[in-house]
Amino acid sequence: MNRTHVSARAAPLPGDLVELPGGDIEAFGTFVSAMLRSVAEYQLEGDAAAQLFNWFRKVLVNFQQGKRTTWLTMLWAMYWDAEGQRPLLDQASQRVLRQPRADPNEFDAARAVRLRLMVAERTTETERNTQ
Numbered sequence: 001m002n003r004t005h006v007s008a009r010a011a012p013l014p015g016d017l018v019e020l021p022g023g024d025i026e027a028f029g030t031f032v033s034a035m036l037r038s039v040a041e042y043q044l045e046g047d048a049a050a051q052l053f054n055w056f057r058k059v060l061v062n063f064q065q066g067k068r069t070t071w072l073t074m075l076w077a078m079y080w081d082a083e084g085q086r087p088l089l090d091q092a093s094q095r096v097l098r099q100p101r102a103d104p105n106e107f108d109a110a111r112a113v114r115l116r117l118m119v120a121e122r123t124t125e126t127e128r129n130t131q
Helices: 025-041 046-065 069-081 086-097 104-130
Strands: 003-007 017-021
Touching: 025 046, 025 069, 046 069, 046 086, 069 086, 069 104, 086 104
Parallel strands: none
Antiparallel strands: 003 017
16 A cells, blocks of 8 residues: 655654555545544543544645645544544534634535534424424
8 A cells, every 4th residue: 555654743643653545535534434443442532532633634734735635524524423523523613614724625624514513403402392
């Protein structure tokens, strides 16, 4: 598999180098999916989970002057589908939408999360009202 080395200095994680799949969105999706299963398995929560999500975001934005920013929407969608990650996305989406220079792909992903959260909230409210 073709791998791209990304300096950990671009985003604060321990270690000198981190390997991410290079050039293949399917390989990246598999990588993130496996990581999200591990997050649930090891019950990584709060600041640690947020740091991991933010690290992925920074890597995608900074990789070869934004060559992988289109992958941000997949990253956000995979986190949406992952168990227990919606509070993290709630906070992250609010921050992104306040940034005037946010990457357009990430802005769209954050906006989609806000809309999904609003729909989920209204659905829950409607269900409570009909009971």
